[in-house]
Amino acid sequence: MVLVAAAAIRGASAQGRPDSExxxxxxSAVVxxxxxRLDTSSGAVSTCADKGSGWAxxxxxxxRAALDTEIGRLQKENGSxxxxxxxxGPDVAGKTEEALPKQDALKPKPDVERKLEIPLPSDRDIDRVMSFVENAWRKLVDLAGRLQRDADGKI
Structure with missing residues (x-):
């Protein structure tokens, strides 16, 4: 009788977590x-959970295997x-082992005079901006008036 109880307890504890063999x-418990589960002989990692009928x-x-495969493919392609x-052959035109000199495109050339020209807005552009500002100001004044009436309880 005692042996049967010990076997039952041992079986219940075995169902508690996967066997560590x-x-x-x-x-390592997560959430x-x-x-x-880490397999120390192969390095394989698995997630284990109790599905109700046992651990899966x-x-x-x-x-890492995918990265190693891609590295191998790229090395093969590079070799090809x-x-x-x-x-x-060595007669490829334009090839040189020396580095090309760096050129700063923003650096002014000494023989070229630099002029900074900013185009001024046209009268039409100024009229459009003024119209926008006037409309925005009217809406702001209207909003302030409504807020004042609401605060006074007149709405």
């Missing part, structure tokens, strides 16, 4: 009963492009 897995673990996508460039 002799130190192969490292478990809402979710556990992160799902592998976390390994971004270098081989194509080498096949063209």
């Amino acid at each position: 002799n130190g192969r897995y490292v478990l 809402d009963g979710v556990v992160i 673990c799902y592998a976390v996508p390994d971004e 492009l270098r081989a194509q460039l080498a096949a063209r």
